[in-house]
Amino acid sequence: MSGVKRIGLVFVLAGAVILLISSGAFSVLDADRGVDVGVADDENALLGVETVDPVLEGAEFDCTNYFLFWCTDGHFEYEDEHVGTLTDNTADSQLDLDDEAIVVEQTGGGAESPSLESVTLESEDESVAILGTFRCSARDVSGGAISGADADQVGGSTPILVDIETTDGTVTVDLEREVSVTCVDEDEEGPGNGGDDDGDEDDGENGNDADVVVESGSTHNEPVETDGNVAVESDATVNNGIDAGGDVMVDERATIHGTLEADGTVSLADDVTISNGIVAGDDVTVGDGSIIHGTFESDGTITVGSGVTISNGVTSGDDIVIGAETEVSGDIVSGGSVTIGEGSLVNNNIEADGDVYIEDDVTVHGDVTSGGDVVTGENVTINGEVSEG
Numbered sequence: 001m002s003g004v005k006r007i008g009l010v011f012v013l014a015g016a017v018i019l020l021i022s023s024g025a026f027s028v029l030d031a032d033r034g035v036d037v038g039v040a041d042d043e044n045a046l047l048g049v050e051t052v053d054p055v056l057e058g059a060e061f062d063c064t065n066y067f068l069f070w071c072t073d074g075h076f077e078y079e080d081e082h083v084g085t086l087t088d089n090t091a092d093s094q095l096d097l098d099d100e101a102i103v104v105e106q107t108g109g110g111a112e113s114p115s116l117e118s119v120t121l122e123s124e125d126e127s128v129a130i131l132g133t134f135r136c137s138a139r140d141v142s143g144g145a146i147s148g149a150d151a152d153q154v155g156g157s158t159p160i161l162v163d164i165e166t167t168d169g170t171v172t173v174d175l176e177r178e179v180s181v182t183c184v185d186e187d188e189e190g191p192g193n194g195g196d197d198d199g200d201e202d203d204g205e206n207g208n209d210a211d212v213v214v215e216s217g218s219t220h221n222e223p224v225e226t227d228g229n230v231a232v233e234s235d236a237t238v239n240n241g242i243d244a245g246g247d248v249m250v251d252e253r254a255t256i257h258g259t260l261e262a263d264g265t266v267s268l269a270d271d272v273t274i275s276n277g278i279v280a281g282d283d284v285t286v287g288d289g290s291i292i293h294g295t296f297e298s299d300g301t302i303t304v305g306s307g308v309t310i311s312n313g314v315t316s317g318d319d320i321v322i323g324a325e326t327e328v329s330g331d332i333v334s335g336g337s338v339t340i341g342e343g344s345l346v347n348n349n350i351e352a353d354g355d356v357y358i359e360d361d362v363t364v365h366g367d368v369t370s371g372g373d374v375v376t377g378e379n380v381t382i383n384g385e386v387s388e389g
Helices: 003-023
Strands: 029-031 047-051 061-067 070-088 102-106 115-124 127-142 150-153 156-167 171-183 212-214 224-226 230-232 242-244 248-250 260-262 266-268 278-280 284-286 296-298 302-304 314-316 320-322 332-334 338-340 350-352 356-358 368-370 374-376
Touching: 047 156, 047 171, 061 127, 070 115, 070 150, 070 156, 070 171, 102 115, 102 127, 115 156, 127 156, 127 171, 212 224, 230 242, 248 260, 302 314, 314 320, 320 332, 332 338, 338 350, 356 368
Parallel strands: 212 230, 224 242, 230 248, 242 260, 248 266, 260 278, 266 284, 278 296, 284 302, 296 314, 302 320, 314 332, 320 338, 332 350, 338 356, 350 368, 356 374
Antiparallel strands: 029 171, 047 070, 061 070, 070 127, 102 156, 115 127, 127 150, 156 171
């Protein structure tokens, strides 16, 4: 072989070695000149890529569904969790790094796995931060609108794909990265964590831990007595009252003949009839269109819906809220404030240690005595005396 040919071969081999060395740090990149090269994963690449596997724990439970006033379902939501950062390392920093170039999507996971809800891109100088909002499932849901809902977070992982295709007009970068999002599993047992103390499944329906359940459409002729909770399902009838050491939940159109007594909370759905009154140690909530005959007393807050008929008075150690178009035949006595909804009728006196708020078109056939202020809307009629603290 001649000297000239040897020198030419050396240059060819050297060029090949240089090409191999220069592309060794790259993964995938298409140059618009038709030559396949690559994009590096490190900070010196044309596009720097840094990904994070989010670990989710510590969020507050968000209730999304209620049975009566009890929470039955919800989730834990984590906003703006860092998924990754992209850095434009090209000479002119001209790579397009927007929501068309960057696609983030969930590629797996089951019904109780973490879910990707939304993605936000935040730009700063040559870098873009990828932020995701995720939800973790909940189990052992307890509590409700009055006492506060609680649950345990379900553990699990979900793969998230980050797909990037961008160009600066000369070079096109096309790559994918996968991250794993993990919801940390909370303990199933323990007070305050929404679990049963004995670790067993809930005794009642909808996570309400009912010790006694009167089934839908049935008639129960014996007194209902328990140290725990009672659930009366829709269209059921109890003919001899309820005495519960815990909470009582009554579904729509149910009827209770006798007195409903509970050391805890009482929650009535719409169109419930109570023939001989309510005595509760905690908060009471009454749904729309219900009818309450007899004594109505509570040591907690009383909240009454619209279109309710209360044939006697209402007495509470805390606030009382009366909904619109409701009629109260007896006195309203409150250890806190009193609110009377629009168009309601109070046939006797109102007495409150706190403020009294009377909305439009209300008629009060009696005195209004307040330890604070009396605030009235339009077209309010008070036939007795008004006394403010």
